[in-house]
Amino acid sequence: MFLNSRSCSQLGTSSSSGRRREAAATQELAGHRLRQRQCSSLGQQQQQRVPRVQAAALSSPRPIAPRDQQQHGAGQISRVDSPPQAKNGVLLLNLGGPESLADVRPFLYNLFADPDIIRLPSALRFLQPVLANIIATLRSPKSSEGYAAIGGGSPLRRITDEQAAALAAALKGRGLDAEVYVAMRYWHPYTEEALQHVVRDGISNLVILPLYPQFSISTSGSSLRLLEHLFKSDPVLSNLKHTVIPSWYQRPGYVGAMVDLIEAELDKFEQPEQVNVFFSAHGVPKSYVEEAGDPYKEEMEECVALIMAELTRRGRGNEHTLAYQSRVGPVEWLQPYTDDSIRELGARGVHSLLAVPISFVSEHIETLEEIDMEYKELALESGVKKWGRVPALNTNARFIEDLADAVVEALPYVGVIAGAPSGDTLVPMGDLDTLLSAYDRDRRTLPAPVEPWSWGWTKSAETWNGRIAMVAIIVILLLEATTGQSFLNNILALD
Numbered sequence: 001m002f003l004n005s006r007s008c009s010q011l012g013t014s015s016s017s018g019r020r021r022e023a024a025a026t027q028e029l030a031g032h033r034l035r036q037r038q039c040s041s042l043g044q045q046q047q048q049r050v051p052r053v054q055a056a057a058l059s060s061p062r063p064i065a066p067r068d069q070q071q072h073g074a075g076q077i078s079r080v081d082s083p084p085q086a087k088n089g090v091l092l093l094n095l096g097g098p099e100s101l102a103d104v105r106p107f108l109y110n111l112f113a114d115p116d117i118i119r120l121p122s123a124l125r126f127l128q129p130v131l132a133n134i135i136a137t138l139r140s141p142k143s144s145e146g147y148a149a150i151g152g153g154s155p156l157r158r159i160t161d162e163q164a165a166a167l168a169a170a171l172k173g174r175g176l177d178a179e180v181y182v183a184m185r186y187w188h189p190y191t192e193e194a195l196q197h198v199v200r201d202g203i204s205n206l207v208i209l210p211l212y213p214q215f216s217i218s219t220s221g222s223s224l225r226l227l228e229h230l231f232k233s234d235p236v237l238s239n240l241k242h243t244v245i246p247s248w249y250q251r252p253g254y255v256g257a258m259v260d261l262i263e264a265e266l267d268k269f270e271q272p273e274q275v276n277v278f279f280s281a282h283g284v285p286k287s288y289v290e291e292a293g294d295p296y297k298e299e300m301e302e303c304v305a306l307i308m309a310e311l312t313r314r315g316r317g318n319e320h321t322l323a324y325q326s327r328v329g330p331v332e333w334l335q336p337y338t339d340d341s342i343r344e345l346g347a348r349g350v351h352s353l354l355a356v357p358i359s360f361v362s363e364h365i366e367t368l369e370e371i372d373m374e375y376k377e378l379a380l381e382s383g384v385k386k387w388g389r390v391p392a393l394n395t396n397a398r399f400i401e402d403l404a405d406a407v408v409e410a411l412p413y414v415g416v417i418a419g420a421p422s423g424d425t426l427v428p429m430g431d432l433d434t435l436l437s438a439y440d441r442d443r444r445t446l447p448a449p450v451e452p453w454s455w456g457w458t459k460s461a462e463t464w465n466g467r468i469a470m471v472a473i474i475v476i477l478l479l480e481a482t483t484g485q486s487f488l489n490n491i492l493a494l495d
């Protein structure tokens with residue numbers, strides 16, 4: 001498997017030499033697709049030379065240290081002891097969320113310590129934990145307020161567990177016995193814990209399914225990077241046959257389920273045909289798309305076009321809008337911003353808005369607080385008279401059935417390097433190595449979405465916090481450098 005994918009990486013590198021530039025995100029993706037196809041055939045030719053590795057049952061798993069406060073800290077997860085039986089598993093990737101207000105700051109630390117969220121130049125990477133601590137500390141009061149408003153914690157773990165159980169049942173309905181595991185990126189159950197269970201259960205064929213319909217470097221990409229690291233540092237996992245479904249926004253079942261929900265909400269308005277269908281996607285910094293080639297924006301636009309086409313096919317001629325929410329920090333994010341669009345629609349005299357959360361399939365802080373409270377209030381203040389919101393898919397039966405179909409369709413690709421069966425996704429299906437080597441290969445430094453030093457000069461409420469923190473951090477770093485003692489560990493330790 002790794003022999004194949006190394007060859008693919010080399011192929012990708014040589015075929016793209018001299019082709020690096022910002023404006024080429026789209027061409028870049030087309031190139032990825034082409035390379036993937038080349039890799040597929042190369043992979044198939046070389047398949048015979050790859051040793052058929054037997055997955056193994058685990059006799060004594062080594063516990064993994066919790067990752068709060070650590071960057072990718074896991075070592076080996078398991079030892080190979082005995083030959084296994086073929087067993088299927090599905091690994092659901094998700095973000096994770098604080099379950100109580102006390103979890104908020106360590107959760108934020110984990111998020112900002114992720115180099116796919118804040119990508120520092122390599123010379124400054126040693127500062128990432130320090131920066132993560134500062135930013136988490138500064139952001140924590142605002143985030144905590146949001147989580148307090150939705151009951152004191154995120155519902156994400158509960159909903160994702162329900163989705164996992166529903167998916168396992170749907171697979172069983174198709175005659176497929178498969179364990180479904182939940183692997184969160186920034187909170188419990190951590191990816192390391194999930195993989196420990198995968199190994200303990202002797203899973204030999206794993207389908208990796210991010211619960212994000214559209215691919216972004218900052219979400220699915222980040223979880224896949226972590227998996228890559230963990231797979232490479234463990235003997236059982238490095239031989240585990242797997243395939244990744246990188247994104248699935250174009251699946252008719254998903255699109256159909258979204259349209260069912262939209263229609264049901266439209267019919268609650270007195271004049272459904274007058275309602276503006278307002279898609280609000282989670283934003284990403286613009287540089288992710290324009291400099292690192294994140295397909296997120298393109299996938300989002302395609303996704304909205306597919307949903308609108310299906311709505312139209314069902315005889316609904318509504319106008320629609322796509323905007324991006326949840327911007328953090330001072331850099332430019334994808335535009336238009338949700339708040340600007342709401343104001344603009346209000347000013348244009350749009351009477352009714354139906355908000356559709358589009359980048360995430362569970363209720364979470366950004367649907368329950370940001371959309372239901374902040375944006376609703378803004379819309380009503382801006383002149384919009386009627387407001388509605390489409391619920392998240394959660395365990396919607398049609399959606400879960402579609403995920404089960406996606407898993408069944410992916411299973412033949414486990415352990416085989418191959419492009420997506422229909423070739424119609426922007427990031428094609430494949431194993432981790434192939435996917436990540438074809439994708440965001442250079443991990444180029446990006447402007448950090450949140451920079452404490454910039455916060456210090458903005459007009460935001462954090463201005464003085466930011467300045468004080470910056471001065472403090474400089475003093476502490478100087479003290480550390482001159483005395484050789486670590487003050488930061490003591491001062492900024494969370495828990």
Ligand SMILES: C=CC1=C(C)c2cc3[nH]c(cc4nc(cc5[nH]c(cc1n2)c(C)c5CCC(=O)O)C(CCC(=O)O)=C4C)c(C)c3C=C
Nearest residue numbers: 096097098117143154216218219282284328359364365449
């Ligand atoms: C597709 C979905 C998401 C993208 C893209 C994404 C990018 C992204 N997010 C941040 C910063 C924060 N995200 C936070 C919470 C959060 N983010 C997503 C999804 C995406 N993020 C979800 C589902 C959640 C909520 C989980 C929950 O607890 O319910 C937070 C914490 C909350 C807050 O303070 O607002 C931050 C911070 C960045 C910087 C980023 C891209 C670089």
Ligand SMILES: [Fe+2]
Nearest residue numbers: 095282283326
């Ligand atoms: Fe986010």
